[in-house]
Amino acid sequence: MIRQTNKSNVFLVEAKSLDILCMGGFEKDLENTLQSGFGDLYLDFSLVEDVSSAVLGILLHKKMKMRKLGREIFITNISPSIQRILKILNLTSLLLQSRNHLAIQLFDRNAANSMYASAVPAG
DSSP states (O other): OEEEOSSTTEEEEOOSEEOTTTHHHHHHHHHHHHHHOOSOEEEEOTTOOEEOHHHHHHHHHHHHHHHTTTOOEEEESOOHHHHHHHHHTTOHHHHBOOHHHHHHHHHHHHHHHHHHHHHSOOO
């Protein structure tokens, strides 16, 4: 149900509907995915058309668990209908990667690169 893509921290959710019937399998696959890697985790929802509140609850529970470890879970490539659900439930800022978060990551990377460049003597 969840498989790794060609990017190390991006995983494709291979289900059209994430409902209560597949909730157990999704939770098991998500737990295995979380244990197999390090850093932030991105779940690609490009194939998902419908998601139940039970699955959203699992995602929130795992996200809080990962935050304690200094990691994050984000869902990406969501359909407009799922985006509306997240907005109605006020979960957009929790489950979607914000532009601010992305900008901070890019700034941190650029700052680290410039610090490294200034610490290495030229020549």
